[in-house]
Amino acid sequence: MSIIETRDLVRDFKKTRAVDRMTFSVEPGEAVGYIGANGAGKSTTIKMLTGILKPTSGHVRTCGLDPMRQRVEVARRVGVVFGQRSQLWWDLPLRDSFAILGAIHRMDEAATRARTDLLVEQLEMGPQLGTAVRSLSLGQRMRAEIAAALLHSPELLILDEPTIGLDVLSKQRLREFLVAERREQGTTLLLTTHDMGDIERLCDRVLVVDHGRLAFDGTLTGLAGTVGAQRILVIDLAQPTPDLHDVPGATLVDSESDGLRQRLSFDAEATTVAAVLAHVSSRHEVRDLTIEEPDIEDVVRRIYAASGRT
Amino acid sequence: MKTFWLLVRAGFRRHSTYRLALLAGMTTNSVFGFIRASILLAALASAGTAIGGYDAPTTIAFVWWGQALLGTVNLWGFAEVKDRVRTGDIAVDFLRPVDPQIAYLAGDLGRAGINLVGRGVPALLLGALLFDMAWPPSAVSWVAGAVSILLAVVVAFSGNFVINLLAFWLVEIRGITLLWMITGGLLCGLYLPVPWFPDWLRTIANWSPFPSMLQNPIDILAGRVVGDDIASAVGVQVFWAVALLALGQVVLRAGRRRLEVQGG
Numbered sequence: 001m002s003i004i005e006t007r008d009l010v011r012d013f014k015k016t017r018a019v020d021r022m023t024f025s026v027e028p029g030e031a032v033g034y035i036g037a038n039g040a041g042k043s044t045t046i047k048m049l050t051g052i053l054k055p056t057s058g059h060v061r062t063c064g065l066d067p068m069r070q071r072v073e074v075a076r077r078v079g080v081v082f083g084q085r086s087q088l089w090w091d092l093p094l095r096d097s098f099a100i101l102g103a104i105h106r107m108d109e110a111a112t113r114a115r116t117d118l119l120v121e122q123l124e125m126g127p128q129l130g131t132a133v134r135s136l137s138l139g140q141r142m143r144a145e146i147a148a149a150l151l152h153s154p155e156l157l158i159l160d161e162p163t164i165g166l167d168v169l170s171k172q173r174l175r176e177f178l179v180a181e182r183r184e185q186g187t188t189l190l191l192t193t194h195d196m197g198d199i200e201r202l203c204d205r206v207l208v209v210d211h212g213r214l215a216f217d218g219t220l221t222g223l224a225g226t227v228g229a230q231r232i233l234v235i236d237l238a239q240p241t242p243d244l245h246d247v248p249g250a251t252l253v254d255s256e257s258d259g260l261r262q263r264l265s266f267d268a269e270a271t272t273v274a275a276v277l278a279h280v281s282s283r284h285e286v287r288d289l290t291i292e293e294p295d296i297e298d299v300v301r302r303i304y305a306a307s308g309r310t
Numbered sequence: 311m312k313t314f315w316l317l318v319r320a321g322f323r324r325h326s327t328y329r330l331a332l333l334a335g336m337t338t339n340s341v342f343g344f345i346r347a348s349i350l351l352a353a354l355a356s357a358g359t360a361i362g363g364y365d366a367p368t369t370i371a372f373v374w375w376g377q378a379l380l381g382t383v384n385l386w387g388f389a390e391v392k393d394r395v396r397t398g399d400i401a402v403d404f405l406r407p408v409d410p411q412i413a414y415l416a417g418d419l420g421r422a423g424i425n426l427v428g429r430g431v432p433a434l435l436l437g438a439l440l441f442d443m444a445w446p447p448s449a450v451s452w453v454a455g456a457v458s459i460l461l462a463v464v465v466a467f468s469g470n471f472v473i474n475l476l477a478f479w480l481v482e483i484r485g486i487t488l489l490w491m492i493t494g495g496l497l498c499g500l501y502l503p504v505p506w507f508p509d510w511l512r513t514i515a516n517w518s519p520f521p522s523m524l525q526n527p528i529d530i531l532a533g534r535v536v537g538d539d540i541a542s543a544v545g546v547q548v549f550w551a552v553a554l555l556a557l558g559q560v561v562l563r564a565g566r567r568r569l570e571v572q573g574g
Contacts, residue, residue, distance in 0.1 A: 050405055051404065052401045052405065053569060054567055054569075071404065072408075073407075075404075075405055075406055075407040078405075080405050082401070085398070085399050085402050086399075086402070087402045087405070087406075089320060089324065091324045091327050091328075092320065092323060092324055096323065099316070100317065100320050103312060103313045103316035103317070104313055104317075104407060104408050105407060106312075106313065106407075132327075
C-alpha cells in the first residue's frame with residue numbers, strides 16, 4: 001500500500017489554483033524530493049497531506065487514511081517539520097518539549113526517555129537539553145525540531161524547508177543524520193527544499209511542481225536527462241592524445257593542452273562513467289578524472305521554460 | 311488523561327519561569343486591594359447597614375478573594391491562539407494527535423495554578439493580615455469554593471478561546487477583545503459585587519457567563535452563598551463551562567475548514 005496517494009488533487013484559494021489535478025504516490029521507504037519555485041504549490045500539498053488544509057476536490061490518502069477526517073490518526077503516524085514554524089515550547093528547557101510530545105503521542109515515560117536519549121545522541125544535542133528553546137541557535141533549534149518530529153517513530157517524515165537559513169556545517173550534519181536515520185528505521189521521507197544539495201544527498205526520486213501541476217516525476221538523473229542536461233567526464237591523460245571522438249555514447253566537448261585534458265559529455269541514461277572510462281583507458285593511460293554533474297537549479301529552470309514559464 | 315495532566319504541568323512550569331512578573335502582579339493586586347477595600351468599606355459605612363447580603367467582613371473577603379483570583383482566572387483574555395491563527399502557527403497545533411482546545415485548556419489550568427499559588431494566595435494572606443476578613447464558614451464552603459475557582463478558570467478560558475478563534479474570520483480582533491474586557495470586567499463582579507447592581511443590570515449579568523468567572527466562587531468563599539444555594543451557584547458555572555466549551559468546538563471546526571494558513 002502506498003504511504004502517500006493523491007489523485008486529481010485540487011486546491012483553490014480565492015482567485016488562484018494553488019494545486020492543480022496533482023496525481024502521484026509514494027511507496028514506503030522512498031525518499032522523495034518535492035521541488036519547485038515559491039508559490040508553486042509545495043506547502044499547500046503538504047498541508048493537504050497532513051489534514052491542515054481541506055482539498056477543493058480530488059482524492060488524498062496518507063498512510064491509507066483520509067487526513068481531513070482522520071487527522072489525529074494521521075498525526076500519530078506522520079512527523080512534520082515546517083522549517084519556519086516551531087513545534088517546541090519556547091519558554092521551557094528543550095528536555096520538557098520532548099517529555100510533553102512523548103505524552104501527547106501516548107508514549108510511556110521510559111520509551112520517551114529512551115527515544116529522546118537516542119535522538120539527542122545522534123544529533124549531538126546533549127549540552128542543549130537544559131536550555132530554554134528560545135535561547136537555542138537556529139541550527140540547534142532545527143535539529144531539535146527534527147528530533148521532535150521523529151520522537152514517536154513516524155512511518156513518514158515530512159520536512160518543509162528543513163535547511164533554510166542553516167550554515168554549511170549545520171546542513172551537512174542534518175543531512176548525515178537523516179541518511180543514517182532512514183537507513184536504520186526505513187522511514188519514508190518527503191522533503192521540500194530550495195537547496196539542491198539536500199535533494200542530491202537525501203533523495204532518490206524527485207517531483208517537480210510548477211503552477212500547482214506536476215511537471216516531472218522520476219529520478220534525479222532522469223530529471224537531468226529529460227531536459228537534455230548531460231553529465232561531463234573530465235579525463236586527464238598521461239600523454240598528449242588526439243581528440244577522443246570515437247567513445248560510444250559520449251561526445252567530445254573540448255580538449256586542452258594538446259589533448260592532456262579532454263572533456264566528454266554523456267547521457268547518463270545511455271551509458272555509464274565506468275563504460276566510458278573503460279573504453280578510454282583501454283587505449284590511453286588515464287591519470288585523473290572528475291565528473292561534473294548538471295546543475296539542478298538550471299535543470300528545473302529549463303523544465304519551467306519548457307512548460308512556457310519565464 | 312495523562313497527556314492532559316502533563317500539559318497542565320507544562321503550563322504551570324512555563325508561567326513559573328517569569329518570577330518577576332508574578333511578583334509584580336502580586337504587588338499590583340495588593341495595592342489595588344487596599345484601594346478597593348477602602349472605597350467599599352466607605353460605601354458600606356455611609357449605608358450604615360449590610361448591602362445585598364454583604365457586611366464589612368464579607369465585603370473585605372469579596373475584595374481580597376477578587377484580587378487573589380484576578381490573575382488566576384484569565385479575565386482579561388489571552389492572545390496566544392489569536393496570534394497563532396494570524397501567523398499560521400495554528401497549523402502546528404493541528405499536526406498533533408490532540409484536540410487544540412483541550413491542549414490549550416490544560417495549559418491555561420497550569421497557568422492558573424501558578425498564578426493562584428505565586429500571586430493570588432500571597433495577596434489574599436496580606437489582605438487577611440491587615441483587614442478583618444470573613445473566611446469560608448464550613449469545610450463544604452472550602453471544597454465547593456475550590457471547585458468553583460476551577461470552574462471559573464474553565465469558563466473564562468472557554469469564552470476567551472472562542473473570541474481568539476474569531477481571528478479565523480477577522481483580520482483584527484482587538485475591538486472585540488476590548489469589548490469583552492469592558493463588559494466582562496463589569497459584569498463578572500470585579501468592580502462591585504453583582505448583588506449591588508441595580509435590578510436591570512443584575513438581570514443582564516445573571517444571564518451572562520461573566521459572574522461564573524468571579525462572582526460565584528467569591529460568593530461561596532466569602533460565605534454569602536451557603537447551603538443549597540452553593541449547588542445552584544456551582545451548577546450555573548457547570549452549565550456555562552459546558553456550553554462555552556461546546557461552542558468552542560463548533561467554532562474550532564468551522565475555523566479549521568476555513569483555514570488558509572498564511573505564507574509559505
